[in-house]
Amino acid sequence: xxxxxxxxxxxxxxxxxxxxxxxxxSDAVCYAVNGLNIQVKxxxxxxxxxxxxxxxxxxxxxxxxxxxxxxGEIPQGKILFxxxxxxxxxxxxxxxxxxxxxSMIFQDPMTSLNPxxxxxxxxxxxxxxxxxxxxxxxxQAKVDHVLKLVGIxxxxxxxxxxxxxxxxxxxxxxxxxxxCEPRLLIADEPTTALDVTVQNQVLDMMSNxxxxxxxxxxxxxxxxxxxxxxxxxxxxxxxxxxxxxxTVYDIFDQSKPHHPYTIGLFGSLPSxxxxxxxxxxxxxxxxxxxxxxxxxxxxxRCGSCTETCxxxxxxxxxxxxxxMIRCHLFSK
Amino acid sequence: MNEHTNVPxxxxxxxxxxxxxxxxxxxxVDDVNLTIQKGHTLGVVGESGCGKSTLGRTLLRLxxxxxxxxxxxxxxxxxxxxxxxxKxxxxxQMIFQDPYASLNPxxxxxxxxAEPLKVNHVFQSKKEMDERILDLMDTVGLARRLANAYPxxxxxxxxxxxxxxxxxxxxxxxIVCDEPVSALDVSIQAQILNLMMDLQDQRGLTYLFITxxxxxxxxxxxxxxxxxxxxxxxxxxxKELFQNPKHPYTKALLNAIPIPxxxxxxxxxxxxxxxxxxPIDPKPGCRFAARCPHATDACMGKGIPLRNVGSEHxxxxxxxxxxxGE
Ligand SMILES: Nc1ncnc2c1ncn2[C@@H]1O[C@H](COP(=O)(O)OP(=O)(O)OP(=O)(O)O)[C@@H](O)[C@H]1O
Ligand SMILES: Nc1ncnc2c1ncn2[C@@H]1O[C@H](COP(=O)(O)OP(=O)(O)OP(=O)(O)O)[C@@H](O)[C@H]1O
Ligand SMILES: [Mg+2]
Ligand SMILES: [Mg+2]
Numbered sequence: 001x002x003x004x005x006x007x008x009x010x011x012x013x014x015x016x017x018x019x020x021x022x023x024x025x026s027d028a029v030c031y032a033v034n035g036l037n038i039q040v041k042x043x044x045x046x047x048x049x050x051x052x053x054x055x056x057x058x059x060x061x062x063x064x065x066x067x068x069x070x071x072g073e074i075p076q077g078k079i080l081f082x083x084x085x086x087x088x089x090x091x092x093x094x095x096x097x098x099x100x101x102x103s104m105i106f107q108d109p110m111t112s113l114n115p116x117x118x119x120x121x122x123x124x125x126x127x128x129x130x131x132x133x134x135x136x137x138x139x140q141a142k143v144d145h146v147l148k149l150v151g152i153x154x155x156x157x158x159x160x161x162x163x164x165x166x167x168x169x170x171x172x173x174x175x176x177x178x179x180c181e182p183r184l185l186i187a188d189e190p191t192t193a194l195d196v197t198v199q200n201q202v203l204d205m206m207s208n209x210x211x212x213x214x215x216x217x218x219x220x221x222x223x224x225x226x227x228x229x230x231x232x233x234x235x236x237x238x239x240x241x242x243x244x245x246x247t248v249y250d251i252f253d254q255s256k257p258h259h260p261y262t263i264g265l266f267g268s269l270p271s272x273x274x275x276x277x278x279x280x281x282x283x284x285x286x287x288x289x290x291x292x293x294x295x296x297x298x299x300x301r302c303g304s305c306t307e308t309c310x311x312x313x314x315x316x317x318x319x320x321x322x323x324m325i326r327c328h329l330f331s332k
Numbered sequence: 333m334n335e336h337t338n339v340p341x342x343x344x345x346x347x348x349x350x351x352x353x354x355x356x357x358x359x360x361v362d363d364v365n366l367t368i369q370k371g372h373t374l375g376v377v378g379e380s381g382c383g384k385s386t387l388g389r390t391l392l393r394l395x396x397x398x399x400x401x402x403x404x405x406x407x408x409x410x411x412x413x414x415x416x417x418x419k420x421x422x423x424x425q426m427i428f429q430d431p432y433a434s435l436n437p438x439x440x441x442x443x444x445x446a447e448p449l450k451v452n453h454v455f456q457s458k459k460e461m462d463e464r465i466l467d468l469m470d471t472v473g474l475a476r477r478l479a480n481a482y483p484x485x486x487x488x489x490x491x492x493x494x495x496x497x498x499x500x501x502x503x504x505x506x507i508v509c510d511e512p513v514s515a516l517d518v519s520i521q522a523q524i525l526n527l528m529m530d531l532q533d534q535r536g537l538t539y540l541f542i543t544x545x546x547x548x549x550x551x552x553x554x555x556x557x558x559x560x561x562x563x564x565x566x567x568x569x570x571k572e573l574f575q576n577p578k579h580p581y582t583k584a585l586l587n588a589i590p591i592p593x594x595x596x597x598x599x600x601x602x603x604x605x606x607x608x609x610x611p612i613d614p615k616p617g618c619r620f621a622a623r624c625p626h627a628t629d630a631c632m633g634k635g636i637p638l639r640n641v642g643s644e645h646x647x648x649x650x651x652x653x654x655x656x657g658e
Contacts, residue, residue: 030485049517050517051489051519052488052490052515052520053489053490107515110433152608153607153608153609155355155610156355156610156612158355159353165381165385166511167381168381171380192514192515193511194380194544195377195378195380195382195544196589196590197379197584197588197604198380199544199590200601200603201603203601204601222516222517225591227592228592228594228596229597248597252592265518265519268521268522269547270522270525270548270551278526278529279525279551280522281520281521281523285473
């Protein structure tokens with residue numbers, strides 16, 4: 001892959017260009033991702049935030065080409081992983097990629113767990129595929145070690161997934177993803193099932209992975225606290241597009257301009273200080289992805305909506321080098 | 333509505349749920365005592381795997397209790413016959429942790445909401461039932477056109493609304509909400525929390541609300557119970573718990589909340605160190621001791637009961653309440 005790319009492109013591990021994904025269901029076509037552009041650098045944590053149904057999981061599944069067969073389709077766009085387009089890869093190449101370079105932690109831990117194998121055997125299997133020279137004893141010692149790291153007593157490795165709570169299953173999946181030492185770790189809501197003390201432990205493990213192996217991460221989460229603490233870059237998605245993107249310092253700086261949806265997102269947070277009883281969510285619902293509104297997708301819910309917003313899709317407003325907002329308020 | 337108004341809606345006495353495993357007996361819920369007044373929300377927080385879901389499911393008799401009492405309007409439902417329990421169960425509902433797994437993928441939205449109505453033969457005519465279903469969909473903010481859609485076609489927020497509609501179908505008094513909003517983004521989460529609080533106001537609902545999100549639990553609960561490995565280690569009114577946490581585990585929990593503010597970004601993460609005690613045949617003594625910075629010999633050897641440390645504030649820790657007050 002040695003071509004005449006310059007320094008900055010060398011740093012980019014994953015480059016998604018104009019990605020479109022649709023689901024062809026029996027009665028309608030669902031436009032889940034509609035022209036997504038993101039770049040993930042080596043060793044950086046990239047946060048993907050957005051309302052339910054915004055297309056975050058769909059984006060993640062596209063990177064691994066795990067969209068549901070026949071229904072899910074990528075009609076347009078490129079997903080360049082180390083310069084190679086994942087969309088064009090053969091199934092063999094994909095298996096190699098999934099096995100050793102990209103790991104995913106799914107929203108639902110049972111996607112990755114085998115119900116008829118003990119927890120210990122599953123972690124051992126993951127370790128064996130990645131460290132083939134290890135002896136049986138070394139593998140077992142490592143199983144115990146990673147279980148401890150995720151806060152599960154090693155004595156429980158002989159149990160089956162159904163004997164574990166939701167959060168414990170998720171911890172096992174995280175342990176399995178981390179022993180694979182991937183170059184890209186996609187974590188889809190990895191810690192929502194965990195209490196904050198265990199969450200901290202898991203985030204710490206993920207940070208170590210980044211420090212030690214320069215692993216890049218795409219962190220999909222609803223928790224703006226985690227985004228603020230963990231991420232270097234943040235993209236906020238709405239109806240299958242990135243509507244605001246920047247460094248964590250751009251997004252969490254209240255004095256900078258922001259997309260009205262971003263402002264609404266911060267307004268929805270229950271505060272640990274204030275006592276107001278009702279929360280102020282962004283009113284209304286995500287538009288129906290089978291029937292997206294014309295103009296700006298957010299206009300039906302936007303407090304600052306103008307006539308232009310109803311008719312014309314907004315262009316990109318660049319606020320400094322790193323900060324981008326897709327909104328008519330700024331792009332005159 | 334009933335004559336004994338002073339009787340709490342729910343009272344748990346020494347409730348236990350143990351599981352037999354290959355390695356020994358797992359103490360998932362161990363001697364839990366809790367009271368919930370009608371119209372109140374009891375928040376339950378604690379480490380993942382500490383027994384919150386098991387507590388909720390045992391309380392609804394979805395799992396057989398090992399021992400103890402579950403008083404509902406002052407009557408022990410563990411003594412109820414199957415027929416009596418069926419009637420009571422329609423008043424006690426559950427919203428599940430996992431909207432993906434808890435909905436039958438082969439049923440349409442309207443069929444899912446219809447299930448409890450059918451099982452309990454609530455309506456004679458299909459027309460009446462269909463009306464009720466559409467009504468419930470309106471209540472929880474689901475567009476009527478989705479009546480014939482299937483769960484996999486919907487996002488997490490709408491799926492959770494189905495779960496709420498299904499739980500409301502039989503007009504319950506009490507709902508165990510197991511992580512109802514943790515899969516949702518903050519804006520939909522706020523909508524669902526507002527919806528649940530409105531429903532509580534309108535219908536006098538009582539909730540047991542299980543969550544990991546401490547800002548959510550503070551927001552919605554009147555009281556909070558903190559659990560650690562099967563036991564309640566602290567109980568207090570919501571505000572009091574946040575202002576004046578006592579148990580070292582509660583303090584660790586509150587310290588670990590990630591704050592969405594750049595000023596906290598470069599602070600080192602506060603981790604709890606030490607071995608996790610196994611819930612399988614645990615030794616008597618404080619189960620947090622192995623990770624507690626204040627642990628002494630006094631913490632081990634005997635059970636540490638919950639003690640009063642203020643009006644309505646209870647803590648299970650040798651640091652507090654040995655003498656009167658602290
Ligand atoms: N298998 C499928 N068939 C049809 N539509 C689907 C399918 N999977 C997802 N969708 C639709 O695609 C859109 C994007 O869904 P996706 O799961 O990517 O959202 P998300 O951002 O991950 O949401 P959440 O925060 O709830 O996980 C939604 O409208 C969803 O209903
Ligand atoms: N069917 C079962 N057989 C054996 N052990 C079980 C079973 N169900 C739960 N457990 C164990 O009981 C304990 C409590 O589990 P529970 O699911 O109640 O935890 P939780 O507090 O709800 O956790 P989470 O926050 O992760 O959902 C755990 O140690 C779990 O492994
Ligand atoms: Mg998702
Ligand atoms: Mg649970």
